[in-house]
Amino acid sequence: IGATVPEPRQNDPDTLARQIVEKLTYSIGKHPEQARKYDWLRATTLVVRDRIIDHWFASTDRIRASKDKRVYYLSMEFLIGRLLRDAINNLQLTQPIGEALKRYNVDLDMVELLEPDAALGNGGLGRLAACFMESMASTGVPGVGYGIRYVHGFFRQEIAEGAQVELPETWLVHGNPWEFERRESSYEIGFGGKVMTQQEPGKPPRQVWRPAERVLAVAFDTPIVGWRGEQVNTLRLWSAQAIDPILLDAFNSGDHIGALVESNKAEAITRVLYPADSHQAGQELRLRQEYFFSAASLQDIIRRHLGENDSLDNLAEKVAIQLNDTHPAVSVAELMRLLVDVHGYDWAKAWTITRATFGYTNHTLLPEALEHWPINLFERLLPRQMQIIYQINADIIRQASQDKGFDGAQISAISLIDEGHGRRVRMGQLAFVGSHAVNGVSALHTELMKETVFQNLHQLYPERIQNKTNGVTPRRWLMECNPGLTGLLTDAIGPRFLDDIEKLADADPLADDAAFREKFAAVKRANKARLADVISDRLAITLDPDAIFDIQVKRIHEYKRQFLNIIEAIALYNQIRAHPEKSWTPRVKIFAGKAAPSYVQAKEIIHLANDVARLINSDPAVRDLLKVVFVPNYNVSLAEIIMPAADLSEQISTAGLEASGTGNMKFALNGALTIGTLDGANVEMLEHVGEENIFIFGLKADEVAQRRREAHSGRSIIERTPLLREALDAISTGVFAPESPARYHTLVSNLYNNDWWMICADFEAYWKTQRSLDSLFLDQNAWQSKAVHNTARMGWFSSDRSIREYAKDIWQAGPGKVT
Ligand code: 26Y
Structure with a gap:
């Protein structure tokens, strides 16, 4: 009909600033002086959206014609x-939009956080x-x-x-x-x-x-x-x-x-x-x-x-x-x-x-x-x-x-x-x-x-x-959630990895470069401090950013074994109390995830994590050596803060039951070491990062299947493993729930009678691996070198490769x- 699509828009801060105010005025009906935070979000989104529409039409036309x-x-x-940060990042507008908003004293990061x-x-x-x-x-x-x-x-x-x-x-x-x-x-x-x-x-x-x-x-x-x-x-x-x-x-x-x-x-x-x-x-x-x-x-x-x-x-x-x-x-x-x-x-x-x-x-x-x-x-x-x-x-x-x-x-x-x-x-x-x-x-x-x-x-x-x-998109799960690391990598190996994430491999030799490792560690520490701030705001719990941040975030499910992680936390707590003279590596155990509303056992696991956190965090005997945190309402936005802040990623499902996992990839891409079973994509992560850079423990899938056929139960293991027995006794005698001591009865008796998820079977191997990680963390050179190898070798786990x-x-x- 002869109508033409408008000329592509200019992307300089002046133009963007002018257009944001135009949107505030004519699309939202607000004078910039009266605009509220949400009005700025909406105006910014509309300005970005106009640019997307130009590209959208072009793509649709091209595909139809081809x-x-x-x-x-x-x-x-x-x-x-x-979607706002994702769109701005992919359109390369982060810098000019940030500058445009600054002219009105508005902070782009603040605006982005308002989006549902x-x-x-x-x-x-x-x-x-x-x-x-x-x-x-x-x-x-x-x-x-x-x-x-x-x-x-x-x-x-x-x-x-x-x-x-x-x-x-x-x-x-x-x-x-x-x-x-x-x-x-x-x-x-x-x-x-x-x-x-x-x-x-x-x-x-x-x-x-x-x-x-x-x-x-x-x-x-x-x-x-x-x-x-x-x-x-x-x-x-x-x-x-x-x-x-x-x-x-x-x-x-x-x-x-x-x-x-x-x-x-x-x-x-x-x-x-x-x-x-x-x-x-x-x-x-x-x-x-x-x-x-x-x-x-x-x-x-x-x-x-x-x-x-x-x-x-x-x-x-x-x-x-x-x-x-x-x-x-x-x-x-x-x-x-x-x-x-x-x-x-x-x-x-x-x-x-x-x-x-x-x-x-x-x-x-x-x-x-x-x-x-x-x-x-x-x-x-x-x-x-x-x-x-x-x-x-x-x-x-x-x-x-x-x-x-x-x-x-x-x-x-x-x-x-x-x-x-x-x-x-x-x-x-x-x-x-x-x-x-x-x-x-x-x-x-x-x-x-x-x-x-x-x-x-x-x-x-x-x-x-x-x-x-499976794979994960490196735009959201590296560039957008971890600008510190992205900047460091760009300085060190140039921007090629932004277009071809497998070029992250160019950073692999830097694992041996002490100056680079230090910068890498500094980025991690800043990301941990940011997460600590979020947790302090939301839960009023203070965390030490120099402790190991040991994180398990995912849906709560028996096969994912958050329970095993909690039992290990209790055993560690008992050991710290029993041997205060030993040199313990300070550790923060962070959990987040939702249970299906009708999944009784999963909800009990959430309850237990919170009960255990309450007791341990208020016990002066462990001071800063151990903290346990359950962060409510895990979602994509929270994940974007958590992934860059982990030292240690928990991928501990019963072998054979986690189809792939993708959180495992997000953590490692951001330089966390993995403690995990030979399950799902962990197996391939091991092949890519090398066995010296990942911490594998526990039964393999065929061994799990075998034990299940043999009607394995946890009783004899519990009886001969004091660390495990004491932790389970504490749970089942109501140490963590004095107001309702029988609360976790079923959870524990299932381990004695059945241990379907191999929690008892894998406990000792898990405990030992955790303690070896305690020692490793004290050698920051060794730890950070492995962390760099993880980031550098994770390019293959991009969803671009999957697609x-x-x-x-x-x-x-x-x-x-x-x-
Ligand atoms: C039918 C209904 C109950 C149902 C609804 C949602 C069943 C399953 C699901 C979702 C399953 C799911 O999220 N599976 C996960 O898919 C990921 C992507 O492939 C895997 O990484 C992960 O291991 C797997 O648990």
């Missing part, structure tokens, strides 16, 4: 955190999705993220009298300047109803789904800025709305509540994130969420494809869809429905297209976290998709028994229907058979997938499982694509 294959990342969770955290995820899987979005933009992959625009993200955690309290999270209350509502991209999503067979003369019969309910999925787009702003991708989140916002007949006849029932029911779908990451609740609303965002995304993908292509025949050549765990796995059945029922493809052709289009990433082997839906519920909500699943299942089973001679046990292992515990649909099997590539998230986890949950499917499709070890592997091996898309 007709390149697009990648769609379907995820129930995107744990994004704040977008916490649309639980933990690792959601944060990985956020890192992947940033890395796709940074590596030039034309990627679109699809997810849910939860009104309430992950709950806010408070600690009251030592226990976790969950409060609603309200990130949208002040509006969200990063999102653009796209009313034109809305789709109807059906639920329930029935399936009819339609017979037109001369044609094969067709199934037609007549849903009983329909809701509207409305798109909200957030731009995701890649490194140096060269590419801006889109995160499209769906919000549910009623098709009729109000039932006027009901309203007019006086039923004012009833008039809104439909609307409330629809909006409930995207109201709140489920806060459990390890136990499937099996609730109808969750299945509605899964189908809602899968179906909306597929309609959107197909509409876009048909806007640029003649048919869906070439869908798999132009589209790759990655399923982030099984949460969007119903997409497999839904795409089949769209191809067969709506677009008239025959079954076999539709199946070929579907399978070539999808990839599936598995993030857990824990049986209790694997999704399976009761057939009755599935059938009632998604009757046609249920029929399709039966048909897929019949095909797979026929193939397995005819071609591979599978026996009954093998067939029931691969079946999409679990006949064991009330009939259920197994979403893992559905995702697996509907994808051409299935990947694990670390080398060990991928091998265990082949041996355990997917053993039989792996036999049937031996080429399908591959490994894609390049996905692009090449699974998606055949992006720069250097194979198509």
Whole structure:
């Protein structure tokens, strides 16, 4: 229509300062003199956003013109955190914006801290999705993220009298300047109803789904800025709305509540994130969420494809869809429905297209976290998709028994229907058979997938499982969270690592350079002092920045073994009290993390950490030798302060149970040493940093499996290990909870009777390794040299590398694509 996009904006401080005031005046309606802190945040965000939009249009136009294959990342969770600093950093505007704001006596760091955290995820899987979005933009992959625009993200955690309290999270209350509502991209999503067979003369019969309910999925787009702003991708989140916002007949006849029932029911779908990451609740609303965002995304993908292509025949050549765990796995059945029922493809052709289009990433082997839906519920909500699943299942089973001679046990292992515990649909099997590539998230986890949950499917499709070890984005997890270290590295090895993080290796020889080590240690100390300030403000606990900062932050789960860490703290406390004359290395043990609200044992572990902290921190006998801190409300923003401040990173899961871990990578990248088990990506970290620079202890995955088969219990170990016994006695006799001495009875008796998580089995090895770290810390030259090696050798764990592997091996898309 002849309209031109405005000239790209100038990025000098004068222009930026002028534009910030313009936004304050004309978009916010405030005179600069009257502007409050939040007004400055909003004005700054709008100025940055204008620049993003320029790049966004350019990227979208370029991708559309190139007709390149697009990648769609379907995820129930995107744990994004704040976006302003990320955008400013990636657009290289940190310096000029800081200067522009300074002219009005406003501090950029202060402004950035006001932004609410977008916490649309639980933990690792959601944060990985956020890192992947940033890395796709940074590596030039034309990627679109699809997810849910939860009104309430992950709950806010408070600690009251030592226990976790969950409060609603309200990130949208002040509006969200990063999102653009796209009313034109809305789709109807059906639920329930029935399936009819339609017979037109001369044609094969067709199934037609007549849903009983329909809701509207409305798109909200957030731009995701890649490194140096060269590419801006889109995160499209769906919000549910009623098709009729109000039932006027009901309203007019006086039923004012009833008039809104439909609307409330629809909006409930995207109201709140489920806060459990390890136990499937099996609730109808969750299945509605899964189908809602899968179906909306597929309609959107197909509409876009048909806007640029003649048919869906070439869908798999132009589209790759990655399923982030099984949460969007119903997409497999839904795409089949769209191809067969709506677009008239025959079954076999539709199946070929579907399978070539999808990839599936598995993030857990824990049986209790694997999704399976009761057939009755599935059938009632998604009757046609249920029929399709039966048909897929019949095909797979026929193939397995005819071609591979599978026996009954093998067939029931691969079946999409679990006949064991009330009939259920197994979403893992559905995702697996509907994808051409299935990947694990670390080398060990991928091998265990082949041996355990997917053993039989792996036999049937031996080429399908591959490994894609996780990574983290070095923009957020080094440059933005640790400007001190980034500056030091830039001075020392030049800026090349900013564009290619594996060039961090250039810093490796500096481990032997005493002057560099000192500067490296000084940066770490400043980061520790900053964390100590935060803890002092929030909890009124004083920490000594010269003590070892020993940190475990992650979701609270039995397999992650925060309990082992707490027991070690108690044993250390007992030893310090018993031997005050020995030279103890001062240590601060820091914990943070949330428990699923319904996970009783995890909540007890939080309570115990707080009870232990209260007693130890108030005991003058240990003075500054040991402090224990539980920092409430762990989230992405808190992680950005914590990661750079750690000396020691705790990655101590029971071997075989942590699929990868990504916190382990963030800590080591920022120069922490790791104490950990041979689990998840720790195994590969060991290979990269070298065994002298990481502290590995404990049983290996096969040994854990073996002990579990032997019905291992902790009793005999406890009886012969005084350090452990005394610590457990203290817990179970109520030393830490005098007001309720039986509080931790079950927690402790489980160790005696069972020790499922191998806490007793690994205690002694853990204790010894910790004490060797005490000694090492006294030799700061040796410690800092290892710390430098960690940073220098962690480049491979960038999510840029992960994304390049996905692009090449699974998606055949992006720069250097194979198509
Ligand atoms: C089905 C529901 C109960 C559910 C919801 C969320 C199940 C699982 C999850 C989330 C799982 C998760 O976050 N897994 C983590 O994924 C990370 C990224 O791959 C891994 O680093 C980490 O080891 C794994 O626990």
